[in-house]
Amino acid sequence: MLGLWIGETGMKALTWQKKGKITCKSVPDPKIEDGRDVIIKVTSCAICGSDLHLLGGFMPTMQCGDVLGHETMGEVVDVGRDNTKLKVGDRIVVPFTISCGECRQCRWGNWSCCERTNPNGKMQAETFGYPLAGLFGFSHITGGYAGGQAEYLRVPYADVGPIKIPDGIEDEKVLFLSDIFPTGYQAAEYCEITPEAEKTIAIFGCGPVGLMAIRSCFLLGAKRVIAIDTVPERLAMARASGAETIDFQAQPIQETLIEMTGGLGPDAVIEAVGMESHGADTQAQKISSAIMSAVTTLERPFALNQAILACRPGGILSMPGVYAGPAGPIMVGVLMNKGLTLRTGQTHVQRYLEPLLGKIMNGDIDPSTIISHRSANLEDGPALYEKFRDKSDHCTKVVFHPHG
Template sequence: MKAITWHGKHDMRCESVPDPKIEAGRDAIVKVSSCAICGSDLHFYDGFMPGMESGDVVGHEFMGEVVEVGKENSKLKVGDRVVVPFTIACGECDQCKRQNYSVCERSNRNADMARKAFGHTTAGLFGYTHLTGGYPGGQAEYVRVPYADFAPIKVPNGIPDEDVLFLGDILTTGWQGAMNCDIQPTDTVAIWGAGPVGLFALQSAMILGAKQVVVIDEVPERLQLAADKGAITINFKMESTVERLNELTDNKGPDKVIDCVGMEAHAPYEAEHFYDRAKQAVMAESGRPHVLREMIYVCRPGGVVSVPGVYGGIVDKIPFGAAMNKSLTFRMGQTHVNKWTDDLLRRVEEGQFDSRFMITHRGSLEDGPELYKTFRDKTDGCVKVVLTP
């Protein structure tokens, strides 16, 4: 079959790889109908994510049709149409019973490697680092889905792929980022990043009843999309984020802040930006945490800092004293996708979420390597890429 594979920094290829096979009784094989390039895919594209191996099949946003099931899989049948969550969850361990699916205790087949890096294992993830299991991903014609009798989301045949594809990651990630804030009707919610996750966090915060939502970015096309959905926007290259947020909140600061950027943040201050880039280049720091620093500084005392943006390891110069003295609450993590999908599928069917407005580029798997570059550089107005195998 054809799949997109990683061979090093900025070296993505569409090539032939072995077809997946049923390996366990709870497995399923899914023929991919649509997949997408995610912002967190750029972490290995740019060479910042440890644990990648040449030839890895990548991608964790995908959906399709079940073409084969293992003998112990009674949930799915051939012909079922499913969205597959990017987090692999067994549904039976202690963490899964608590609905903490992104820290499933069984699904990471490289659990010892994860324990050395994080102290404990986290869940397996599709198409990502071997720290999370090294499972072949969904930017491919077919995918083997482990524990497929639990996580895959069955969707009606009448709904187009592009309306439900993002239930497997970015829609639920934006929703969890907002839900972690416990949004109240009096709240100002500030969101860093007007990419796909930020745009879903914006829609989520408005659905949950925020008084006002502010979105911060530097890309005019993305800020316009956020404004079209009702956000107040700040272009951090054109004005001070801190001053504008204080102006919008009577100098109290936003009540809730959401980091939809993660480890590849850009800073408007040259000294800070070059400091982080230099440390990142020599692997003394794995992420550029400008957004995290700024959120801690501007958040209203007693507020909530929500972090759905992905970080890979060590970050530097976090103003933890400010966070402690301001009594800030931190909530973060990879998304517990299945915790939210029943409710979100209903909301999608009711038209509460708009997915298609952010899809700017479409292509085939063969187009994928070049579209990685377009997506990474944000050229040609690129916001979200969907591929059709």
């Protein structure tokens, strides 16, 4: 069934130009390319922390003019002829992972490992060994799909991924189902938290994913959450979410964690920082920093190493923090000798959409409280990217409403 929307001569979108430069440009309107597609009028979209990796030039295969963004929702304005799940007028949240629903990985529930949706899978397999799911707005190695920081978006495989949003619930409460809420929840779930276990969880990084992880840990029944960051606004939000906090610029992380846990250490650690992390406070990290100054092609796993050190022996290290390529040096010996379990990966968003929407509608959580900056104009995007990157003007999360 086809919708009545007819594209105009072009739409506004935030585009990657080169390392350090993002501009708002007029780009061609999206069109139905496959019978399972839909086109949405983007009502809300956001800047994700991993978008800053693109801005910083850390993700390979970006091309000048690529449309950015993978946290998106909107109203369906056109529907491919084979899509019977959605209709014009539906409000949907779009997962950042594009999944076919038919391959073995999708059938297993490993949605981010979909074997079919990356048209550049052969390129990706040269680095990863196998193709993985296509991603919106996140380079050509992940499929080259246009992103959702735009006025309109083509959603492929739209009969599988998106979730319909009921009337009466505002965009900002559900927008983060597209990425950061399921990402934080999956990271917490990987820690095997139950109320009976009375676990203490340490979380490195209080950015949007870290904040969602804090709240998810408590939703799952964690006894204590200790959050590590240095940005005052983020630490304040972590405390407001129920966490105890460590400012890594003011306190030595490992010694403070040992003291706070009576020498036992956290039962699990979530590393929600990823590449570009900094703030070394141990001798091993200082050595790592010195090596990294000479080996600039590797990603900087400072937070990962601190997380490995922080976790108690026999514990779990959950890593939602994004890395794009080789990283080093990493404390593999410490990881192995302590008997840690490492769990990581891009989020299987579709696995969590229904249950997490239920938690929002029940009032168990309101993800919108982390938003600090809003704009109805995509032309504000380049400046807001810089504020989010620099953590200036108390910026913790940016949301756009491209149509006002």
